[in-house]
Amino acid sequence: MRKATLGSRTFDAINILIMLFILVVVLYPILNIIATSFSSSRFVSMGSVTLWPQGFNLRAYEGIFKDHFIYTGYLNSILYALASTFIMLLFTSLFAYPLTVPGFAGKKFLTIFLMITMFFSGGMIPTYLLIRNLHMLDTLWVMIIPGAVGAYNVFLFRTFFMNIPSELKDAAHIDGANEVGVLFRIILPLSKPLLATFALFGIVGSWNSWFEALIYLQSQDKYPLQMILRNYLFTLDTNAIQGRVGAGNVAVNAPGTTLDPKSVRMAVIVITMFPIMIIYPFFQKYFTQGMFVGSIKG
Amino acid sequence: MQKQNRSSLSKIWKHRYLYLMILPGFLTVLVFCYFPMYGILIAFKNYNAVQGVWGSPWVGLKYFKSFLHDPMAFSVLKNTLLLGLYTLLWSFPAPIILALLFNELKSKRFKRIVQTVSYFPHFISIVIVAGLIQMYVSRDGFINDIVIFFGGEPVSFLLDPKWFRTIFISSGIWQGVGFGAIIYLAAMSGIDTTLYDVAEVDGAGRWKKVLHVTWPSIRPTTVILLIFAMGGILGTDFQKVILLYNPATYSVSDVIGSYVYRQGILGAQYSYTTAIGLFMSVISFIILYISNLVSRKVSETSLF
Numbered sequence: 001m002r003k004a005t006l007g008s009r010t011f012d013a014i015n016i017l018i019m020l021f022i023l024v025v026v027l028y029p030i031l032n033i034i035a036t037s038f039s040s041s042r043f044v045s046m047g048s049v050t051l052w053p054q055g056f057n058l059r060a061y062e063g064i065f066k067d068h069f070i071y072t073g074y075l076n077s078i079l080y081a082l083a084s085t086f087i088m089l090l091f092t093s094l095f096a097y098p099l100t101v102p103g104f105a106g107k108k109f110l111t112i113f114l115m116i117t118m119f120f121s122g123g124m125i126p127t128y129l130l131i132r133n134l135h136m137l138d139t140l141w142v143m144i145i146p147g148a149v150g151a152y153n154v155f156l157f158r159t160f161f162m163n164i165p166s167e168l169k170d171a172a173h174i175d176g177a178n179e180v181g182v183l184f185r186i187i188l189p190l191s192k193p194l195l196a197t198f199a200l201f202g203i204v205g206s207w208n209s210w211f212e213a214l215i216y217l218q219s220q221d222k223y224p225l226q227m228i229l230r231n232y233l234f235t236l237d238t239n240a241i242q243g244r245v246g247a248g249n250v251a252v253n254a255p256g257t258t259l260d261p262k263s264v265r266m267a268v269i270v271i272t273m274f275p276i277m278i279i280y281p282f283f284q285k286y287f288t289q290g291m292f293v294g295s296i297k298g
Numbered sequence: 299m300q301k302q303n304r305s306s307l308s309k310i311w312k313h314r315y316l317y318l319m320i321l322p323g324f325l326t327v328l329v330f331c332y333f334p335m336y337g338i339l340i341a342f343k344n345y346n347a348v349q350g351v352w353g354s355p356w357v358g359l360k361y362f363k364s365f366l367h368d369p370m371a372f373s374v375l376k377n378t379l380l381l382g383l384y385t386l387l388w389s390f391p392a393p394i395i396l397a398l399l400f401n402e403l404k405s406k407r408f409k410r411i412v413q414t415v416s417y418f419p420h421f422i423s424i425v426i427v428a429g430l431i432q433m434y435v436s437r438d439g440f441i442n443d444i445v446i447f448f449g450g451e452p453v454s455f456l457l458d459p460k461w462f463r464t465i466f467i468s469s470g471i472w473q474g475v476g477f478g479a480i481i482y483l484a485a486m487s488g489i490d491t492t493l494y495d496v497a498e499v500d501g502a503g504r505w506k507k508v509l510h511v512t513w514p515s516i517r518p519t520t521v522i523l524l525i526f527a528m529g530g531i532l533g534t535d536f537q538k539v540i541l542l543y544n545p546a547t548y549s550v551s552d553v554i555g556s557y558v559y560r561q562g563i564l565g566a567q568y569s570y571t572t573a574i575g576l577f578m579s580v581i582s583f584i585i586l587y588i589s590n591l592v593s594r595k596v597s598e599t600s601l602f
Contacts, residue, residue: 008504015399019412022396025472026415029430047438095323098316105309110320117327119583122334123575124555125562129340130333133350146330149323179315208423211537215563226425233429234541262433269426276421283421284414 030273037061037267041260059259060267063245070268072221073228077207080143080224085202087148089195095149096157097183114151124215131216142216143206143224153198160194161187197286204276204283225272232268241265341573354569361573370557378553378578382531385467390527392471393478394520400479401486401512402504413483416476428541431469432456457546466538466551481523485516521599529586532578554578 040055136142210226343354403409435455442452455461536555543551562571594600
């Protein structure tokens with residue numbers, strides 16, 4: 001090992017500074033949101049809250065939990081995330097498995113059928129008109145079904161299934177299992193890492209989506225949490241927010257008892273981000289490997 | 299002939315469960331991917347809901363012509379193209395540089411910590427990111443505190459057309475750079491470490507090693523992703539645009555996606571906006587095709 005040159009050591013130092021910069025730039029806004037949501041309005045309006053709550057209190061959270069739409073938004077988001085992910089895993093597995101069975105007629109047709117959708121799509125307006133014509137506007141189904149089967153996912157599932165030793169399938173066939181049994185009793189139990197990765201990706205993707213809700217849903221009580229958050233951040237003004245969270249009755253003159261709309265907004269961000277922060281440590285282990293499941297050739 | 303027929307029929311009968319398994323996914327793709335493709339026909343028709351896609355009268359290229367005469371068309375096309383080009387220029391190299399920097403870190407533990415933190419913004423919703431931007435660049439926000447600290451005048455960044463692209467692209471890098479680096483790091487993890495030792499014996503310094511060992515290992519990945527990025531140059535993340543823009547910045551921020559959303563979904567001009575969408579898809583596909591062709595000639599790496 002040669003002794004590191006001055007240039008090399010300078011580079012290392014700069015590199016570490018760049019990394020520290022990245023840590024600060026990512027972590028500061030997130031910690032600042034959390035701190036602001038727990039701070040009292042006096043410090044929030046002064047703009048003195050940085051990484052730690054000042055004048056710690058839970059008023060912003062008490063306030064948002066008075067808003068009926070926070071509950072419906074939360075429940076809807078959970079429902080949409082779980083249902084759409086379950087349907088995605090089920091339909092994708094069911095589609096991918098037959099493509100691995102030797103001698104299954106139609107494999108080539110189905111592959112092309114899926115491949116075309118990777119390069120061409122109808123676009124926003126024809127899709128919207130279709131959803132409207134199917135009378136799916138403002139229904140739960142529009143948040144669950146349309147995106148359930150993606151070509152890319154099917155191909156990744158197929159590659160994964162192909163790597164499962166065929167002796168296991170043959171043994172099950174000899175024991176009298178049909179193809180459905182082979183998929184559910186042999187293939188899927190052996191595909192837990194794949195299913196876990198895609199379940200997490202599916203849940204996070206659904207949890208974070210909002211545009212479908214913007215164009216397809218009209219009733220506020222069907223809105224997912226992201227839409228409620230969008231309203232808090234972009235459409236509701238200070239008065240509307242104070243009306244929503246019941247801060248209108250608070251004695252305005254008593255210092256420190258009013259609710260700063262900024263704290264309220266940050267509290268809604270925190271509860272929206274909360275589930276992602278909880279599953280992130282588990283997720284983070286899976287997703288790097290999951291991304292490359294497909295690159296392992298069978 | 300008959301015998302062959304019967305054998306293929308019996309094969310299908312043998313695999314009847316497999317066809318039933320395919321069915322739910324097949325119908326989903328058919329309905330939600332192929333029916334909208336058929337719906338593109340309305341770009342050439344005067345669509346009305348009563349007569350439907352098939353029954354509405356043909357109008358030929360009327361809507362394509364009216365797009366070219368639309369006073370907004372030039373501005374929207376220009377904004378889409380410029381936002382795409384600048385994004386390509388800044389957001390495409392950023393993860394490559396970050397991955398190269400990660401690769402040069404000596405401490406594996408520190409590398410893992412920074413990596414884990416750097417992925418996180420990718421999993422934050424675009425609504426939250428836009429909300430953060432709005433908060434930090436507002437007149438009493440963090441960025442203006444810094445401006446005032448250095449003796450400047452506070453700026454209403456989101457109302458100023460000069461700043462839209464900078465805000466859009468830098469926040470995009472903030473959100474995507476860590477996650478984008480993963481794929482390059484994966485390509486680097488396949489490098490045979492003896493290559494570095496050999497290079498060192500040959501007298502290569504760190505920069506030379508990056509140039510002759512690390513870079514060649516990620517070059518194919520880079521080319522493939524560059525082709526995709528070229529194909530997506532007109533596919534700006536219009537969801538973020540819709541959250542961040544306002545009439546004050548339309549002159550730079552209004553892109554095809556947001557224009558189609560406003561005129562189509564909100565304004566109910568279905569045929570017209572379908573024509574705009576189709577026009578853009580065709581151009582995107584041509585760009586993708588040409589990039590692929592150039593790449594096949596120049597670097598012998600291609601998608602298709």
